[in-house]
Amino acid sequence: MKEKKNIMKVIGLRKRYPEFFLNNISFHLESGKITGLIGANGMGKSTTIKLLLQIIKADDGEIYFQNRNILENKDISYKRKIGYVGENTDFFSQCRLNDIKKFYQSFYPDWIEDDYKVISNKLGIKSNYKMKDLSKGMRMKFNLCLALSHRPKLLLMDEPTSGLDPLVRNEVLYILKEQVRKYGTSILFSSHIIEDMEKIADYLIFIHQGKIIEQCEAKKILNQGISIDMYLENLIKQKGDKL
């Protein structure tokens, strides 16, 4: 049997805010697979992703990327191997996409211009437009296109499909699947849209009130013939007071 490799491993990660505690979370991301991070609003999904990128500082814990503890190592060049698509797509609003692309590209030595051309074509991105003139869906697609054009080993996406119509969501999901198939990209994808998870996730991580309450294969749930949201509801009921 082929040995499973992890691109990222998180152990005992903690972050305290005045009214929220991300409490001792541990999980792993298998290489070349799509993992969905599921939880309702305010449960800690964005905080988790920001900690992985060191956009915010962890209070405690270990994060290994390609077997290296990134919290102990001052060298941040690993960030070039990670793509990020966040919720906030409203930046450089007065700039043309082509100029934003050139600026972004300058940070990534592994930038592949042909990938940018192919993906932007597929997603219908018009590089002469200004950011402020794009719809929310188009801004998200542009961000995704930037993140994929340096062929990241790991793509972290925070609620990428929230607020988008089903057609655009399907287009995005298709591109993600294609990226995994062609280049073996690993993806962590946070969402509260269960339908998207059912369509593409290999693994699921359930987060509730700042704790990971389960990590499992998506097919384990789907084979039981129940929906993912029903499964989550049951999990929360079963764990009850222990949460």
Ligand SMILES: Nc1ncnc2c1ncn2[C@@H]1O[C@H](COP(=O)(O)OP(=O)(O)OP(=O)(O)O)[C@@H](O)[C@H]1O
């Ligand atoms: N900088 C901050 N200072 C204080 N509290 C914060 C900060 N950032 C997040 N929080 C709190 O931490 C909790 C978790 O927030 P987080 O954004 O991680 O949730 P989420 O699961 O991503 O939710 P959503 O789906 O609504 O984006 C929330 O209660 C939020 O108010």
